[in-house]
Amino acid sequence: MGKTIGEAAGFSMLLLIWILFLNMLKELNISDSKHITLIRKISLSLFGTGVFYLVLGGFFYNISIGQTGIFQYDVVWGYGNYARLMDKVEQGTGNGLFSMIYLLIARGIGTLFFKQYISAAVYTSFFFAIAFGICLYFLFQNQFGSQNGQKLLLLVFVCPFSYKLFLPSPASIICFLLALAVFSIHIKLPKVNFKISCWSYQFLLVILTSINIMLYYKEMLLRK
Amino acid sequence: MLLARCAFIMDWCEEMEKIKIYHKELMIFCLSILLHVLVMGIAFLAYRAQNPDAGYVLIWERMTTAGDAPHYLFLAEEGYQSFGEKENLIVFYPLYPVMIRILARLFLFQNYELAGIIISQISTGAAAIFLYKLLRLDYNEEPSAEAVFLFLTYPFMMFTMGVFTEGIFLALTIAALYFIRKHAWVKVGILGMMASLCRMQGILLFVPAVYELIVMLAGKRSDWKKFLNKRQWMLTIMPVGFLAYLMLNFIKQGDCFSFMKHQSAPPWYQSIQWINANLTKDYGMAMEYRELGYFIYWVQILLFFIAVFALLYGIHKKVRSSVIVYGGIYTCFCYLSGWLISGARYMLGCVPLFIIYAAIENKMARKIILTINAALCMLYTILFLQGQAIM
Numbered sequence: 001m002g003k004t005i006g007e008a009a010g011f012s013m014l015l016l017i018w019i020l021f022l023n024m025l026k027e028l029n030i031s032d033s034k035h036i037t038l039i040r041k042i043s044l045s046l047f048g049t050g051v052f053y054l055v056l057g058g059f060f061y062n063i064s065i066g067q068t069g070i071f072q073y074d075v076v077w078g079y080g081n082y083a084r085l086m087d088k089v090e091q092g093t094g095n096g097l098f099s100m101i102y103l104l105i106a107r108g109i110g111t112l113f114f115k116q117y118i119s120a121a122v123y124t125s126f127f128f129a130i131a132f133g134i135c136l137y138f139l140f141q142n143q144f145g146s147q148n149g150q151k152l153l154l155l156v157f158v159c160p161f162s163y164k165l166f167l168p169s170p171a172s173i174i175c176f177l178l179a180l181a182v183f184s185i186h187i188k189l190p191k192v193n194f195k196i197s198c199w200s201y202q203f204l205l206v207i208l209t210s211i212n213i214m215l216y217y218k219e220m221l222l223r224k
Numbered sequence: 225m226l227l228a229r230c231a232f233i234m235d236w237c238e239e240m241e242k243i244k245i246y247h248k249e250l251m252i253f254c255l256s257i258l259l260h261v262l263v264m265g266i267a268f269l270a271y272r273a274q275n276p277d278a279g280y281v282l283i284w285e286r287m288t289t290a291g292d293a294p295h296y297l298f299l300a301e302e303g304y305q306s307f308g309e310k311e312n313l314i315v316f317y318p319l320y321p322v323m324i325r326i327l328a329r330l331f332l333f334q335n336y337e338l339a340g341i342i343i344s345q346i347s348t349g350a351a352a353i354f355l356y357k358l359l360r361l362d363y364n365e366e367p368s369a370e371a372v373f374l375f376l377t378y379p380f381m382m383f384t385m386g387v388f389t390e391g392i393f394l395a396l397t398i399a400a401l402y403f404i405r406k407h408a409w410v411k412v413g414i415l416g417m418m419a420s421l422c423r424m425q426g427i428l429l430f431v432p433a434v435y436e437l438i439v440m441l442a443g444k445r446s447d448w449k450k451f452l453n454k455r456q457w458m459l460t461i462m463p464v465g466f467l468a469y470l471m472l473n474f475i476k477q478g479d480c481f482s483f484m485k486h487q488s489a490p491p492w493y494q495s496i497q498w499i500n501a502n503l504t505k506d507y508g509m510a511m512e513y514r515e516l517g518y519f520i521y522w523v524q525i526l527l528f529f530i531a532v533f534a535l536l537y538g539i540h541k542k543v544r545s546s547v548i549v550y551g552g553i554y555t556c557f558c559y560l561s562g563w564l565i566s567g568a569r570y571m572l573g574c575v576p577l578f579i580i581y582a583a584i585e586n587k588m589a590r591k592i593i594l595t596i597n598a599a600l601c602m603l604y605t606i607l608f609l610q611g612q613a614i615m
Contacts, residue, residue: 002504002507005525006501006504006507007500009499009503009525009529012528012529013555013556013559015532015536016535017556019536020545023545027439027442027545028438028442029442114497116498
């Protein structure tokens with residue numbers, strides 16, 4: 001419970017700093033006001049999604065071990081090998097280039113946050129996941145229009161394994177760099193008229209969410 | 225003779241006109257003193273119901289011996305020490321002890337306790353006046369008056385009455401925020417410098433001042449250098465207070481940062497940690513020391529979340545950004561402290577919370593908050609008189 005309160009406080013402060021930062025950009029006329037409002041909406045939605053995944057992970061783990069509490073801090077925060085590698089520099093930097101980049105950035109952020117390495121790993125994932133979401137939204141918006149952009153973004157963040165974006169893993173940084181690369185190429189692409197019926201979309205949403213949750217549950221069980 | 229009398233009457237009328245102009249300010253000042261007397265008086269009566277032998281001297285005693293009060297009095301009387309048991313008192317900033325010393329020696333026959341209390345009382349009155357003036361720049365009379373009441377009945381307002389830095393720090397901070405809004409950069413520079421000589425948090429005023437200046441210059445959409453005049457450059461004197469404090473450390477103990485060494489040692493055990501670690505520790509302490517939890521730890525935890533959500537609400541309600549920026553940086557700074565036990569007291573200095581309160585449009589919500597606040601103020605003042613760990 002104590003760690004949950006602590007992490008909620010840390011996240012709240014980061015959220016406040018982020019919103020203040022966006023507000024500053026708007027007030028100082030550094031960026032277009034409409035863009036800033038849009039970015040604020042997207043980042044808040046994705047932030048909420050991330051928090052939902054974290055809470056859900058702890059809940060799943062608790063079910064698997066027969067506990068009643070809703071949140072198991074250590075399991076979700078200490079997810080995977082990356083969290084373990086975070087504060088042990090001598091144990092290496094993971095298996096590949098992206099792992100190395102992720103750990104380097106997360107360790108840097110950890111140092112900035114007074115050596116709170118495990119939390120910094122989650123902060124790093126959140127940061128890149130949100131950056132990925134913003135990038136993807138503008139990509140979809142330019143390509144398929146505003147409404148379709150929103151729909152597709154939602155699909156991406158409920159698709160199988162999307163929970164990994166918010167946990168300590170290089171998934172978010174890989175996705176962000178990929179989206180950025182596509183975004184740079186995409187400018188030259190022609191616009192595509194894309195229509196999906198309401199029924200098909202809802203069906204797709206339900207199926208993808210179910211698979212995603214099933215995989216997440218399985219992963220949390222395996223950690224037992 | 226008649227002419228002389230007429231001149232006297234004319235002068236008197238002019239004086240009365242001046243008083244009329246400032247009647248609101250005078251009223252707020254008197255209200256501040258009155259509320260102090262009332263709250264402490266009622267709390268004392270409640271205390272006496274339990275302890276019939278208690279005399280009025282108890283109030284004086286608590287105001288001059290609780291918390292850091294004896295340290296400030298020692299510094300006012302003896303000054304900073306280079307060696308010995310009291311050398312660690314260099315962790316306290318010099319403005320308040322110096323003011324006590326000057327007032328006590330020049331006017332109060334070396335009554336340091338009285339000097340400390342007078343400074344605190346006058347400063348709190350001044351803080352309330354500037355808060356009202358600041359609020360009236362953006363809000364109507366009713367929410368502004370309510371916000372001043374909220375400020376004066378903050379549950380830990382007893383620290384603005386006694387020998388503590390709260391009063392003077394609040395007066396300097398709120399006056400600086402007011403002049404930041406008025407773009408009176410020379411006054412901001414001087415007040416900011418004094419605030420940074422009063423408490424570590426004083427230096428944070430530099431951020432909203434610079435932010436407000438940038439917003440102003442950005443609004444003019446022109447060359448910054450052209451607009452940066454001598455008055456605006458006065459903002460750079462704000463950190464001078466802190467630099468003077470570092471110099472004091474060097475002169476007295478041969479190290480500019482010797483205060484940090486003392487802060488990390490007993491009885492302060494200070495360190496800097498990210499908020500998550502600090503609040504996790506607070507929760508642990510609240511569980512371990514259940515009674516203290518209600519005075520210190522739970523209050524700190526609760527106030528943090530209230531502050532963050534209030535600031536987010538303030539952004540939503542379009543409260544002036546420089547004010548929100550100050551609120552954010554002040555809250556973050558306070559909660560970075562690795563051994564925080566006075567968080568509730570420090571949060572009285574988070575002035576933006578009172579401004580955001582005035583931005584609440586729902587009258588009923590405002591009144592509920594004010595009532596709860598006043599009730600808690602009474603409760604904590606009684607506990608303070610009882611000698612509980614209200615820090």
